[in-house]
Amino acid sequence: MLQEYDVIVVGAGHAGCEAAAAAANMGSSVLLITMDMTKIGQMSCNPAMGGVAKGQIVREIDALGGYSGIVTDKTMIQFRMLNRSKGPAMWSPRAQNDRWRFAEEWRLMLEATPGVDFWQDMVTGIIVKNDKACGVVTSMGLEIHSKAVILTSGTFLNGIIHIGEKKFGGGRAGEKAATGITEQLVQLGFDAGRMKTGTPPRVDGRSLNYNVMEEQPGDEDVVGFSYKKIPLPKKQRSCYITYTSEEVHDILKTGFDKSPMFTGRIQGLGPRYCPSIEDKINRFAEKDRHQLFVEPEGWNTIEVYVNGFSSSLPEEVQLKALRKVKGFENVKMFRPGYAIEYDYFAPTQLNYTLETKLVENLYFAGQINGTTGYEEAACQGLMAGINAHLKINGNKPFTLSRSEAYIGVLIDDLITKGTEEPYRMFTSRAEYRILLRQDNADIRLTQKSYEIGLADYERYNAVKEKLRSIEKIKQLFKELSVEPNILNDYLLSIGSSPITQKVKLESIIPRPGVDVNKILNFYPTLREEIFSMPEAKDALEQVEIYLKYEGYLERERENADKMQRLENVLLHDSIDYHSLQSLSMEARQKLSQIRPKTLGQASRISGVSPSDISVLMVYLGR
Numbered sequence: 001m002l003q004e005y006d007v008i009v010v011g012a013g014h015a016g017c018e019a020a021a022a023a024a025n026m027g028s029s030v031l032l033i034t035m036d037m038t039k040i041g042q043m044s045c046n047p048a049m050g051g052v053a054k055g056q057i058v059r060e061i062d063a064l065g066g067y068s069g070i071v072t073d074k075t076m077i078q079f080r081m082l083n084r085s086k087g088p089a090m091w092s093p094r095a096q097n098d099r100w101r102f103a104e105e106w107r108l109m110l111e112a113t114p115g116v117d118f119w120q121d122m123v124t125g126i127i128v129k130n131d132k133a134c135g136v137v138t139s140m141g142l143e144i145h146s147k148a149v150i151l152t153s154g155t156f157l158n159g160i161i162h163i164g165e166k167k168f169g170g171g172r173a174g175e176k177a178a179t180g181i182t183e184q185l186v187q188l189g190f191d192a193g194r195m196k197t198g199t200p201p202r203v204d205g206r207s208l209n210y211n212v213m214e215e216q217p218g219d220e221d222v223v224g225f226s227y228k229k230i231p232l233p234k235k236q237r238s239c240y241i242t243y244t245s246e247e248v249h250d251i252l253k254t255g256f257d258k259s260p261m262f263t264g265r266i267q268g269l270g271p272r273y274c275p276s277i278e279d280k281i282n283r284f285a286e287k288d289r290h291q292l293f294v295e296p297e298g299w300n301t302i303e304v305y306v307n308g309f310s311s312s313l314p315e316e317v318q319l320k321a322l323r324k325v326k327g328f329e330n331v332k333m334f335r336p337g338y339a340i341e342y343d344y345f346a347p348t349q350l351n352y353t354l355e356t357k358l359v360e361n362l363y364f365a366g367q368i369n370g371t372t373g374y375e376e377a378a379c380q381g382l383m384a385g386i387n388a389h390l391k392i393n394g395n396k397p398f399t400l401s402r403s404e405a406y407i408g409v410l411i412d413d414l415i416t417k418g419t420e421e422p423y424r425m426f427t428s429r430a431e432y433r434i435l436l437r438q439d440n441a442d443i444r445l446t447q448k449s450y451e452i453g454l455a456d457y458e459r460y461n462a463v464k465e466k467l468r469s470i471e472k473i474k475q476l477f478k479e480l481s482v483e484p485n486i487l488n489d490y491l492l493s494i495g496s497s498p499i500t501q502k503v504k505l506e507s508i509i510p511r512p513g514v515d516v517n518k519i520l521n522f523y524p525t526l527r528e529e530i531f532s533m534p535e536a537k538d539a540l541e542q543v544e545i546y547l548k549y550e551g552y553l554e555r556e557r558e559n560a561d562k563m564q565r566l567e568n569v570l571l572h573d574s575i576d577y578h579s580l581q582s583l584s585m586e587a588r589q590k591l592s593q594i595r596p597k598t599l600g601q602a603s604r605i606s607g608v609s610p611s612d613i614s615v616l617m618v619y620l621g622r
Contacts, residue, residue: 002119005031007388008136008146010123012040014068014374015152015366015381017106021067022385023150024115026453028392031144032110033119033136035156036175041071041106043374044154044172045199046305047099047297050225052082053425054375055093056406059441061375062226064448065455066382067109068375069225075101077237077299078218088545089434090427093225096218096239098298119144124180126151126362128188133362148361148388152381153368155197157182157343162260163336164314171342173199173335182343189358191346195422197372198276198310198339201318204332205296205304213240213294213327227442227459240294240327244309248324249281249288255317256282260339276310276339292325303334312339344370347414348594352399353387354380354411357595363388369414372422379407386454398452401567403432403560404444416594416604434549434556439541443467462535469539470546473530477506477543486522509547516544566600566613569620580619587612 007023009016012034020032034040049072050058062069078096110116121142126149127135135145156171156178169177186192218236259278275283280290293307311318315336322328347369349357354369356362365384366377386398400408409430414423427433436444446463449455481502488498494513509516517540520527530536546553577583577591586607596602599620603613 002031002142002144003029004135005029005117005144005146006392007031007148007150007385008033008144009150009152009381009385010136011152011154011156011366013042013044013152013154013366013377015154015377015384016150017041017110018061018066018068018378018381019150019152019363019365019385019388020116021110021113022065022382022454023389024113025065026386026389027115028389029115029117031117031119031146033121033123033138033144035120035122035171035178037107037118037120039103039172039175040110041103042172043097043099043102045197045374046307047097047102047295048095049097049374050092050094051375052090052092053406053427053429054373055082055225056427056436056438056441057375057379057410057425058225059093059227059438060405060407060445061379061382062228063441063445063455063459064382064386065446065459066378067106068378070228070230071102071105071109072097073224073226073230073232074105076222076224076233077296078239079222079224079232079236080219081221081223087434088437088439088549091438092427093223093438095225096237096295100298100301122176122178124178125184126181126359128359128362131358132360147392148363150363150365150381150384150388151181151368152364152366152377152384153178153181154377155340155342155367157368159340159342162312162339162341164255164258164260164312164317167260170340172340173338177342185345190349190356192343193346193370193420194341195344195367195370196339196341197367197422198312198337200277200306200309200311200337201322202297202334203304203306203322203328204334205302207330207332208294208304209327209329210240210294211327213242216241216293227446227462237296237299239296242292242294242326242328243289244277244292244321244325246288248321251321251324252278252281252311252313252317255313258314258317260312276312276337277308278311278313294327306337309337311337313337342367344368346370346418348416348418350415351397352411352415352597353391353397354384355387355391361388361391367422370419370421370423371410371414372424376410376423376425379410383407383411386452390452395452398448400445400448401564402430403435403563404448405441406430406436409436412601412604416596416601417606432556432560434552435560437545439538439545443542465534466539466542469533469535470542472533473539473543474506474546476526476530477509477547478504480505480523480526482508482519482523487519490518490522506547509544510550516540563600566603567598569599569617571596571598571602571616571620575619580615582615582618583612584609 006028009020024030076095082092083090122139123136125137133149159171159177161170216239222232295305297303363384365380450460
């Protein structure tokens with residue numbers, strides 16, 4: 001019989017790993033249960049972290065004291081900052097990773113975390129007493145007790161893998177599905193649904209002709225994800241781009257009559273923004289080609305991931321079509337792409353802490369909530385781990401608002417609006433994205449995390465030093481007068497108007513095209529003073545962004561403050577919305593179902609109109 005734990009985490013994917021690490025680092029005893037100890041932190045799909053909006057989430061996880069950014073930096077084989085040509089709100093870090101090293105590093109970090117124990121087994125049920133989760137039951141017949149349970153089951157709950165007309169149970173290629181939990185939760189009153197996701201074939205890199213593809217090298221300036229100073233790679237591996245063609249599409253169409261997606265064998269909804277190749281051909285019939293990213297799986301392996309060719313067509317159709325792709329004429333396939341269908345639970349059944357409304361001390365995180373993506377899963381795991389620890393120790397919950405973090409946007413979207421298709425984060429989902437940049441996640445979040453006992457003093461102190469450096473640099477730019485004879489040649493070279501008299505440096509930096517680092521080349525004494533400060537490079541970037549976008553930033557803060565007033569108006573669980581006849585019928589139904597905690601959350605529920613919010617304000621005496 002195993003000991004009783006503070007927190008049991010079920011599943012060791014990205015959500016489970018972050019949940020276990022967070023709860024343990026805050027002081028809880030944690031048991032991480034997984035069906036296969038060799039698959040901890042597994043990259044089930046593409047070997048990459050970050051990307052548009054997702055990179056911001058990894059930065060936020062790191063700023064809060066999570067492990068994803070550190071693991072990514074230690075195992076990256078390529079780094080790129082996406083959207084550099086756009087404003088800073090759109091800059092998004094992305095890394096290719098060594099798939100095997102990534103999982104190994106996750107396991108090593110968890111093993112080095114005091115308070116984390118491991119158990120290899122399948123969880124078949126939750127122990128619930130008096131509407132409280134107090135442990136789990138495993139397939140070996142063990143009852144393991146705990147004060148809280150975090151369920152991070154990924155795609156394993158009643159998972160079914162589809163390849164053409166073949167289908168078999170599984171949570172991932174070569175791994176069995178998890179059974180028992182869905183049925184129990186449905187009996188307890190939870191609403192369950194089905195979703196699907198897919199993955200492309202893996203191929204032998206020795207059989208590819210890279211000479212006819214477009215090379216996609218990494219950035220020269222490797223920034224990384226973690227605010228801790230993790231050594232970054234000195235060399236990088238390139239990715240490559242190639243394209244499908246009408247001939248490829250015609251071959252793929254020959255398998256449509258055996259496609260589980262088109263024949264109705266798959267009932268679950270797939271991700272709209274990462275469709276299978278057959279779905280792309282069907283939905284975008286006017287396009288004669290689609291882009292494919294050829295991504296190496298690691299430093300030393302020959303295995304290659306064909307990003308953009310996700311498919312559940314018969315394996316022989318996949319291979320025949322691939323061999324018509326430029327550079328893939330002699331391709332050898334390691335394994336075909338497949339679709340996987342699995343159970344999820346409507347996230348409107350959760351509180352902001354990710355604790356379920358029906359069962360106390362039971363938390364859901366990751367794909368069980370209808371999301372897709374490593375980063376979306378990891379941040380949910382982190383927040384569930386934090387809140388499970390806080391709850392069992394009688395402390396206030398830790399939540400993030402939409403104006404504080406992308407994590408706040410994601411959780412608010414899920415519990416307020418729900419999702420009927422796999423939810424993926426985009427910058428467009430965040431109305432305050434100018435405030436929620438990847439470069440300032442530590443300034444936004446590290447102190448909050450330090451105050452609840454997760455982020456360590458080293459992180460907290462680094463942020464304090466950066467803030468001091470930012471203020472010093474702002475003051476220097478405010479005081480320094482720049483002369484026409486020194487700067488005019490540079491200003492003319494970038495198409496900017498020359499100055500006719502001395503002006504303060506802070507007035508030059510907001511000009512379009514001005515690079516603060518190039519300006520400092522003309523003032524070596526100032527450059528030396530700035531770069532002697534702690535966190536100088538990051539602090540200088542913050543000052544440049546602030547001076548260039550000051551007006552936008554202030555306007556966004558004002559908008560966020562206005563919305564925060566609605567967030568401060570609490571709605572009690574005891575309100576009988578059906579008795580408020582002035583509310584629309586849809587509003588009464590939605591408000592009764594979701595039970596929003598604040599007026600701000602109520603205003604974001606689909607079907608609740610501004611006039612309904614006015615009715616609630618009158619009811620509340622406002």
